[in-house]
Amino acid sequence: MNLETVIQVNSICKCYGPYNALNEVSFEVNRGELFGIIGTSGAGKTTLLEMLMGLRRPDQGTIEVLGMDAIMEAKQLKEYIGMHMYSNSLVDNLTVREALELFQSFYIKQNDIDRIIADLELEPYVNKPVKRLSGGWQQRIALAFALVNDPEIIFLDEPTTGLDKQARADYWALLMKLKSQGKTIVMASHDMGEMQRNCDRIAVLRKGDIVRCDSPQQLISQIPEGCFSMEGVYVHFAYAGM
Numbered sequence: 001m002n003l004e005t006v007i008q009v010n011s012i013c014k015c016y017g018p019y020n021a022l023n024e025v026s027f028e029v030n031r032g033e034l035f036g037i038i039g040t041s042g043a044g045k046t047t048l049l050e051m052l053m054g055l056r057r058p059d060q061g062t063i064e065v066l067g068m069d070a071i072m073e074a075k076q077l078k079e080y081i082g083m084h085m086y087s088n089s090l091v092d093n094l095t096v097r098e099a100l101e102l103f104q105s106f107y108i109k110q111n112d113i114d115r116i117i118a119d120l121e122l123e124p125y126v127n128k129p130v131k132r133l134s135g136g137w138q139q140r141i142a143l144a145f146a147l148v149n150d151p152e153i154i155f156l157d158e159p160t161t162g163l164d165k166q167a168r169a170d171y172w173a174l175l176m177k178l179k180s181q182g183k184t185i186v187m188a189s190h191d192m193g194e195m196q197r198n199c200d201r202i203a204v205l206r207k208g209d210i211v212r213c214d215s216p217q218q219l220i221s222q223i224p225e226g227c228f229s230m231e232g233v234y235v236h237f238a239y240a241g242m
């Protein structure tokens, strides 16, 4: 298989004062992959995602995304990546269409808003204020915001947290649709069942170290007999020794 690396992370470190949030983290992501990041609270998932998006500078190491230096060329890079914004509070009072148009205005490279609305099945909600939507639909809208510049890579930080089972399943179905369109997706999540079903590879972060990075099947095969799920991988690798 001919794999194209779209993210290359080499030995990045990040300290907050005396606290080591990331220690010599290295990995790569290939085009079209759904790449998961798991770890306990405080393991460094958000810090890592923020660095991949060019929002936070590592103390040491390099990050190349789509051939660009994520720090030095962050402005150019932003045209080619999508970010899931955890809070919609800035646009609460706008309608869904108005909010999409606002976010689109931040970019030179633009997607067709009607296509995003159709793809994410947002038609019934386009003229409703964002704040009137349920949690599940707000997360779907946040995903729509991440698509306004037709990004090559989409970064998502625990987007299904707080959603009920049906809303989670619907959200994952959308992600699989985007993956089938060739998007690369990098996401942190605590949704182990869906990560196991849908991710191509998963990095396990423990206290700032990537302790494992492999396909869900390979990760499961590395834990003691009798465990058959990502829950077991999480307990064994992400939690071990904590």
Ligand SMILES: Nc1ncnc2c1ncn2[C@@H]1O[C@H](COP(=O)(O)OP(=O)(O)OP(=O)(O)O)[C@@H](O)[C@H]1O
Binding pocket: 016, 021, 039, 040, 041, 042, 043, 044, 045, 046, 047, 048
């Ligand atoms: N701006 C900051 N200043 C100081 N410490 C920080 C800062 N941001 C994060 N940290 C600390 O760095 C560590 C990693 O935080 P991070 O948010 O990356 O973890 P996480 O795995 O995303 O956690 P969660 O699942 O709770 O979101 C935590 O101990 C956190 O308290």
